[in-house]
Amino acid sequence: MMKSIFEPKPDINYNVIALLYGIGSILSLFFLCLEKYLGSERMKDYELVKENIEHIEGIYVIFCPFIPCLFWSLIVRAKAMNGVISEKSKSD
Numbered sequence: 001m002m003k004s005i006f007e008p009k010p011d012i013n014y015n016v017i018a019l020l021y022g023i024g025s026i027l028s029l030f031f032l033c034l035e036k037y038l039g040s041e042r043m044k045d046y047e048l049v050k051e052n053i054e055h056i057e058g059i060y061v062i063f064c065p066f067i068p069c070l071f072w073s074l075i076v077r078a079k080a081m082n083g084v085i086s087e088k089s090k091s092d
């Protein structure tokens with residue numbers, strides 16, 4: 001059962017899936033860094049930051065599931081690309 005999770009399907013473009021999971025992962029890391037930066041001591045003097053920091057606290061958690069999904073999609077993409085390359089070499 002677990003083996004079938006990592007088997008690529010022939011009609012799916014795993015390049016697009018990996019790209020979208022990569023964008024979600026980058027968003028997660030961006031919001032984490034933004035929260036840490038705006039919550040730092042050097043930003044405590046700015047009134048606007050103090051008022052609005054609570055609105056972005058924890059927003060990175062929404063995008064965290066993209067990170068393991070990115071690794072999954074890269075594994076399946078690699079298997080799919082190996083299958084395409086081996087099919088082309090067989091036909092030549």
